Amino acid sequence: MSAFRSAFWAELLKARRSRLFLLTLVALSIVPVTGGLFMFILQDPGRALAMGLITAKAQMIAGTADWPTFFQVILLGIAIGGAIVFAFIATWVFGREFADRTAKELLALPVQRHTIVAAKFALIAIWILTVILVVFVIALAVGMVVDLPGWSAQLALSSLGSLMSVAVLTYLLIPAVALVASAGRGYLPPLAWAVLTIVLAQIAGITGWGGWFPWYVPALFASLGEPRLQAVPLHSYVVVLVAFIAGAAGTLAWWRSADHTR
Amino acid sequence: MSGTYAIETTGLSKAYGRVLAVDSVSLQVVPGEIYGFVGLNGAGKTTTIRALLGMIRPTAGSVRMLGHAVTPGARGPWHRVGHLVEKPAAYPELTVRENLEIARRLHAVSSAHAVSRVVERMGLTSEADRRAGVLSTGNLQRLALARALLHEPELLILDEPANGLDPAGVVEIRQLLVALARDQGVTVFMSSHILPEVGRLATRVGIIHKGRLLEEFDARRLEEVQALRLEVETRDLRAAAAVLTEAGYAVSWQSGEGEIVLREPRAVNAPDEVATLLVNKGTAPMRLAVVHEDLEAHFLRLTGGTQ
Numbered sequence: 001m002s003a004f005r006s007a008f009w010a011e012l013l014k015a016r017r018s019r020l021f022l023l024t025l026v027a028l029s030i031v032p033v034t035g036g037l038f039m040f041i042l043q044d045p046g047r048a049l050a051m052g053l054i055t056a057k058a059q060m061i062a063g064t065a066d067w068p069t070f071f072q073v074i075l076l077g078i079a080i081g082g083a084i085v086f087a088f089i090a091t092w093v094f095g096r097e098f099a100d101r102t103a104k105e106l107l108a109l110p111v112q113r114h115t116i117v118a119a120k121f122a123l124i125a126i127w128i129l130t131v132i133l134v135v136f137v138i139a140l141a142v143g144m145v146v147d148l149p150g151w152s153a154q155l156a157l158s159s160l161g162s163l164m165s166v167a168v169l170t171y172l173l174i175p176a177v178a179l180v181a182s183a184g185r186g187y188l189p190p191l192a193w194a195v196l197t198i199v200l201a202q203i204a205g206i207t208g209w210g211g212w213f214p215w216y217v218p219a220l221f222a223s224l225g226e227p228r229l230q231a232v233p234l235h236s237y238v239v240v241l242v243a244f245i246a247g248a249a250g251t252l253a254w255w256r257s258a259d260h261t262r
Numbered sequence: 263m264s265g266t267y268a269i270e271t272t273g274l275s276k277a278y279g280r281v282l283a284v285d286s287v288s289l290q291v292v293p294g295e296i297y298g299f300v301g302l303n304g305a306g307k308t309t310t311i312r313a314l315l316g317m318i319r320p321t322a323g324s325v326r327m328l329g330h331a332v333t334p335g336a337r338g339p340w341h342r343v344g345h346l347v348e349k350p351a352a353y354p355e356l357t358v359r360e361n362l363e364i365a366r367r368l369h370a371v372s373s374a375h376a377v378s379r380v381v382e383r384m385g386l387t388s389e390a391d392r393r394a395g396v397l398s399t400g401n402l403q404r405l406a407l408a409r410a411l412l413h414e415p416e417l418l419i420l421d422e423p424a425n426g427l428d429p430a431g432v433v434e435i436r437q438l439l440v441a442l443a444r445d446q447g448v449t450v451f452m453s454s455h456i457l458p459e460v461g462r463l464a465t466r467v468g469i470i471h472k473g474r475l476l477e478e479f480d481a482r483r484l485e486e487v488q489a490l491r492l493e494v495e496t497r498d499l500r501a502a503a504a505v506l507t508e509a510g511y512a513v514s515w516q517s518g519e520g521e522i523v524l525r526e527p528r529a530v531n532a533p534d535e536v537a538t539l540l541v542n543k544g545t546a547p548m549r550l551a552v553v554h555e556d557l558e559a560h561f562l563r564l565t566g567g568t569q
Binding site: 002003006007009010013014017018100101102104105106107108109110111112113255256257259260261 | 312315316317318319334335337338340341343345347348349351352353354355356360363364365367368369370409
């Protein structure tokens, strides 16, 4: 446990000193702010037109300006935006060791390599959790400022639960990014991987096979109505879990056994 | 004999595809000695060091370090080993002190003063709170050495430790390593491509070329193994070569080269006779020097003239 604590402390220090933490917060904060703007327009398109927010009085989005719709917009935004932003986090956490050539300092240590990898995954989990909580708090503030109707504490709690579920589903896909960052020894391969999975997820969704494609499952979860956990088919959870196990085992095996020549 | 050596490799080989980077290297490093591992760039020094540290999986052979078999990813005696591999690296957004604090925790060094001690020892006090990303190459090398020394290891594996240091820094590090070996019995395994530099420091020297350990010798024999040669420059090299050949010297000279080289003891031990001969024949030397062959020439001789 002490070795893990040391490794986690090191990862936390690196993250704290990086600008990326703030950057990821800002990037995903755009979701509730934009969602709030949509709600504001939806409340009264005439007012939005007068304020110059839109150029034509039109029903821009389907739905009504209320808390349930607002939370749904945020959930979808996080399901899509999270896939990109969380992949950036994993890319940095793993890829930077190769870009900065510091990986070689993590290989011949009393702290074993799998502990270092576990500490990195733990950091990513805490990072994502923090970002989601901040996004939720911003969403509450934005919703109150826009003065949306239909608030209830139960709705807020279940929306937070859905947000967390989307975050967990997206997190389970992160080890694959970590593996590509490690084996690709840098930033570009994992980012290319993230883009590829997003594109393939779109294709899978359009062709009706989204439920079988792990990278579509968070968006599938977000797009369904309550109760979402039950609405998503079991095989979708299974493919996400398989992707997680394969990615995590691959990353651990790579750090343990690959030739580290950088 | 296993267990009596600080480092022992047996038939260590590493191939990348068809390229054999290290070829059947068997070496033993005795505790307390400074082993100079010398070779040209690309000779296989860094690959050997990475194999010693379990960073790459050998294609064949084995490594034992401080009595432990080394295999990638397995527990090794790493709390007793300090290392510096290839170019120095550090987290650029962290300060020198923070970089070392990470190393302190990962090495489970309990003393919180360990970082300050090593910062002072490596002359980094004025840089301690600067970000590593803005350090000069020399100070980055000092940081990497500080990280290697932080946990007071009994075995140091250093890849080109003098890289990037200014001449004063080179002397300082040399003195530090000698003191560590002499006063604390630390074993040092260091690579270099500069044979004379290693000669000033090492107690034993191993020469690696094209992945093969060509020879090992006691550093006190360094000058013996480096052959001497007499270099001669005259205004008319062709005429001088003819004179020397006529006098029975084996002349090494080709048209286009700026000097004549004589390697036989008769010439090397009596350059005055060569000078007298050339003066008497009207081809007085402009320069006459007995020099040790450089590492490259030494390799050429060892490998039969093929690089």
